[in-house]
Amino acid sequence: MSVETGIRFQNIVKAFGPKRVLNGVSFDVHKGEVFFIIGASGVGKSVLIKHLVGLLYPDEGEIWLDGEEISKFDEVRMGPVRKKCAMVFQHSTLFDSMTCAENVALPLRKHKGLTLKESVAEAKRRLHVVHMQEFGDRYPPELGDGMRKRVAIARALTLEPEYVLFDEPTTSLDPVSARRVDKLIRELSDTLGVTSIVVSHDLSSIFTIADRIVMLYKGHVRLLGTRDDFKHTPDGVVNQFINGRAQGPMDL
Amino acid sequence: MPEDAIPRHTQVFAAAGTAFLRVATTAGGMGILLFRILARFFPPRIDGGEIWKNLYKMGVKSLPIVAITALFTGAIMVVQAATIVKRYSAEGLLGWGAGFGTLREIAPLLTALMISGRVGANNTAELGTMVVTEQLDALRVLAIDPIGFLIVPRFVSIVATLFMMTLFADALALFGAAHTGKALLNVDPVTFYNGFTAGLLDFGDVANGLTKSVVFGVVIGLASCHFGLATTGGAPGVGRAVNAQVVASAAGIFVLDYVTSFILG
Numbered sequence: 294m295s296v297e298t299g300i301r302f303q304n305i306v307k308a309f310g311p312k313r314v315l316n317g318v319s320f321d322v323h324k325g326e327v328f329f330i331i332g333a334s335g336v337g338k339s340v341l342i343k344h345l346v347g348l349l350y351p352d353e354g355e356i357w358l359d360g361e362e363i364s365k366f367d368e369v370r371m372g373p374v375r376k377k378c379a380m381v382f383q384h385s386t387l388f389d390s391m392t393c394a395e396n397v398a399l400p401l402r403k404h405k406g407l408t409l410k411e412s413v414a415e416a417k418r419r420l421h422v423v424h425m426q427e428f429g430d431r432y433p434p435e436l437g438d439g440m441r442k443r444v445a446i447a448r449a450l451t452l453e454p455e456y457v458l459f460d461e462p463t464t465s466l467d468p469v470s471a472r473r474v475d476k477l478i479r480e481l482s483d484t485l486g487v488t489s490i491v492v493s494h495d496l497s498s499i500f501t502i503a504d505r506i507v508m509l510y511k512g513h514v515r516l517l518g519t520r521d522d523f524k525h526t527p528d529g530v531v532n533q534f535i536n537g538r539a540q541g542p543m544d545l
Numbered sequence: 546m547p548e549d550a551i552p553r554h555t556q557v558f559a560a561a562g563t564a565f566l567r568v569a570t571t572a573g574g575m576g577i578l579l580f581r582i583l584a585r586f587f588p589p590r591i592d593g594g595e596i597w598k599n600l601y602k603m604g605v606k607s608l609p610i611v612a613i614t615a616l617f618t619g620a621i622m623v624v625q626a627a628t629i630v631k632r633y634s635a636e637g638l639l640g641w642g643a644g645f646g647t648l649r650e651i652a653p654l655l656t657a658l659m660i661s662g663r664v665g666a667n668n669t670a671e672l673g674t675m676v677v678t679e680q681l682d683a684l685r686v687l688a689i690d691p692i693g694f695l696i697v698p699r700f701v702s703i704v705a706t707l708f709m710m711t712l713f714a715d716a717l718a719l720f721g722a723a724h725t726g727k728a729l730l731n732v733d734p735v736t737f738y739n740g741f742t743a744g745l746l747d748f749g750d751v752a753n754g755l756t757k758s759v760v761f762g763v764v765i766g767l768a769s770c771h772f773g774l775a776t777t778g779g780a781p782g783v784g785r786a787v788n789a790q791v792v793a794s795a796a797g798i799f800v801l802d803y804v805t806s807f808i809l810g
């Protein structure tokens with residue numbers, strides 16, 4: 294099977310003030326794969342994926358999505374990119390003033406021309422996918438982190454995106470819900486050909502559903518490869534990280 | 546000695562310069578925001594549902610507080626006029642005296658300050674919280690324009706709310722004044738109402754006050770949206786934004802009150 298490049302990061306440099314968070318990051322993500330980004334806290338995983346949807350712009354480097362260089366797009370040109378590339382935020386970021394169903398309904402109403410009633414009905418159907426159907430009429434602040442995250446996943450999937458960026462989708466979920474989310478991500482890829490980029494610290498997600506993994510370390514790509522490449526690498530830093538050892542060569 | 550004086554002067558100038566720059570930045574930011582709001586009207590890209598939701602939240606829910614303020618404002622006008630009215634037995638002029646100041650000045654001004662405190666502060670806090678919790682970014686990622694979806698409905702609702710509340714306050718303040726006149730000075734409400742329909746007051750006075758209310762509404766709408774959107778730094782940042790909104794709105798209202806009074810004559 295030939296691989297088609299969906300997303301390409303090329304020499305991305307991003308600094309906040311004097312602090313260079315990303316210092317020349319390059320890798321490709323293939324169409325239809327489940328691609329994991331791992332790395333220590335604060336290494337810039339969230340920062341990196343925010344570049345794909347125009348929430349941040351790189352200081353240097355290029356970002357290619359389906360053969361288009363998007364890193365200099367303005368808000369208007371970002372619109373279509375954002376419709377095809379959905380994002381689940383690390384902290385869910387549901388709209389607090391709307392019920393869970395209204396949250397999921399909003400993109401349907403704004404982009405699919407549904408009325409409020411139709412969109413809420415459709416949203417409740419979508420909440421089934423993440424097992425949150427009973428919570429459609431509740432407001433996000435009343436729910437736990439794990440539940441909010443699942444609603445956020447449902448909201449991100451409403452526009453049938455080709456790419457989905459998951460920022461720690463299983464963090465703060467119970468093990469059962471976490472494995473369900475893993476299964477959902479895998480199925481999106483296998484049945485609909487959706488490309489997923491998943492930022493995660495969840496070792497069991499990583500080693501069950503990842504097609505390929507990239508590890509970021511000190512602003513650079515440390516290792517890019519399959520699950521097997523990661524399991525058998527001689528690199529002490531990667532080893533320490535994926536085995537979660539307190540002692541080792543890694544400095545944080 | 547002069548060496549000592551120079552740095553102190555420099556400091557004063559530096560402080561004045563900084564303050565001036567800050568005011569200019571805020572005014573500039575509000576000007577740009579106004580431009581972006583107006584741009585959403587041509588062609589209209591505004592969320593109608595959000596306008597109704599905000600009108601209810603801002604307008605309907607403000608009625609009780611505006612009603613109380615207006616009734617007592619009218620009463621206060623009469624209490625203040627009472628000594629003069631009694632001394633000169635000018636009962637017939639009570640309606641004019643209370644009505645003139647109320648319609649042209651007091652009702653629009655006090656209503657604007659009430660709405661700034663209740664609606665403007667609330668709006669800034671809500672927008673600021675949305676900014677610091679990334680809810681605004683979440684909107685953008687869903688390819689929804691935050692100006693068309695969040696800001697324009699709020700701005701329109703604030704201007705409309707203040708306009709309607711001023712009209713409502715005009716009526717209630719005069720009602721309060723008429724009945725205070727009866728209770729305090731035994732001026733019949735009919736005499737009172739005749740006092741301002743007998744040609745001394747006309748629709749121009751009402752229009753004058755309502756024009757001001759639109760100007761104040763624009764000030765509150767712009768300030769509350771601007772400071773909300775410019776929030777940084779978590780919960781303390783939201784507090785600072787609300788504070789800045791209240792101060793800027795009040796200052797803007799008084800300055801523009803003077804300017805519009807002057808222009809409208």
Ligand SMILES: Nc1ncnc2c1ncn2[C@@H]1O[C@H](COP(=O)(O)OP(=O)(O)OP(=O)(O)O)[C@@H](O)[C@H]1O
Nearest residue numbers: 309310314332333334335336337338339340341383
């Ligand atoms: N808007 C911003 N302004 C300034 N600094 C920022 C901003 N966003 C991120 N940073 C900094 O960039 C660095 C990387 O942040 P990022 O959130 O990407 O880390 P992360 O890899 O996602 O970590 P975690 O696993 O904890 O989520 C951090 O040191 C953070 O302080």
Ligand SMILES: [Mg+2]
Nearest residue numbers: 338339340383
């Ligand atoms: Mg992160």
